Amino acid sequence: MGDKIKVGISSCLLGEKVRFDSGHKQSTYVNKELRDYFDFVSVCPEVGMGLSVPRPTIRLMSDEERIILVETKDASKDYTDGMMQFTRGKVDELKDTEMCGYIVCAKSPSCGMERVKVYSNGHASTDGVGLYTKHLMETMPWLPVEEDGRLNDPILKENFISRVYGLNDFYKSMDGDPTAGKIVAFHSRYKLTLMAHDPASYKELGRLVANQADYSLKSFIKLTVSD
Template sequence: MTDQLEADAGIPVGISACLMGEQVRYNGGHKRSRYCLDVLAERFRLEPFCPELEAGLGVPRDPIRLVGKPGEDPRLVGTKDPSLDVTERLAEVSERFVEQHRHLRGFILMKGSPSCGLERVKVYHDNGMPSHSDSGAFVRALRLHYPELPLEEEARMNDAVLRENFITRVYAFDDWKRHVEPAPSHHVLLQFHSRQKYLLMAHHVEAYRELGRYLADAGRRPLEEAMQHYLQRFMAALSRPATRKTHANALMHVLGYLKRSLDGEIRQDLLAAIEDYRQGHVHLAVPIRMINHYIKRHGSDYVRAQTYLDPHPYELGLRNAI
């Protein structure tokens, strides 16, 4: 019942408040995201947050920027008034946010923001000249204190592969939060790995092998240590977008569970669909839909349970574009 109530309420995902249409930017404006509000809000319970506002900066406000040297954590200082330094304030706000939001399954960020930018945020020399690029201060805190949390910029989700990757990670992390964390055990950890096996293979085959070996004797390790190691490695592996080659490899492994149940002509049709996908002639939805058709009829409980076959709601159409 608890799982159903959570599903009905939507998966909790954080989002930069300006993307929700809230007028919290330095100039009093917003960056309302139609995709987040019109599409993702039907599946996710979006929880807006603006670290700069939380740190006490008003609206409108003097803009801030990252200042520092390569190899050092940049500071957050005023663009017009360099004596304004909110580095420590924003660090405290960010750490408190993580402490209070461990329930989140992901966070959608605002591009280019000195606090919320995921990457390629400009860092300046003290003299005001551009130096290099880094992540925003809030993002660095999230990565430090909540490294397993899926992060993505709203603008980067215009890329179909990155969009599908982020949403896949959110649903995988939600699986962990709902089915592993409430009653952790070595057995539950093994069950999670079992159903995520081919999803992991499609994203990072080396991590798939490594974590398989790790779990072979994880029962000898303290449970908390095993869970922490597994989760961080698993989520890091999923953050690497799958390619046509790695998807095709995972599909071939899944197909192996059907080879004795299907006649030669059907097997050839499925192999042809996988090859068409690998060569870029069709989208991933084509071989997945065909394989799912036969998995439902002839597959074992083990292969039917693989999240790789349905990692996110079909209605989102994410695999129709990759």
């Protein structure tokens, strides 16, 4: 079948018993459909930062100045700095690999991609993002990231898988030595896909490619991949 595509994943989705209650959230789709094609890189930020299994539950809180990660029943126990220290180190490590996607656990205060509860003055909003995943997406904006539950939606699933394979194709096309010519060729192959999904982005990337002489190679590659 050839080399598998490297994809990051929340450990609990693989069936690893790393959750606060010593349980897991094994994803049938991940384990039955994707394992044959993806080489999963398992990460549990909470265990990675040193929390035990089992452990007290934690949640996001707003202290008016920033979002913090605290123990649910004792907000004086603040895990924000420990989580961010682990997160920065792990994401820096992943950034240097040819990772092509990431599947995260929904609603988790560390891994949730959207609609994570944030508590403030006894009330909860659902506009938060898990601390680990937020930093991951900000540091690697080119990386396809999706939540396990959203992969049950056929359209979201197709979009995610297409992006993962597209990024894998990009890395293979660059072959460890990116050049402006290789990027232009890659862009040309994917122009219909880009046009179908986001005409505005297609036009923006087209202008960038057409004016590549205005940029250094390093800047051109960074702008093209980030966009």
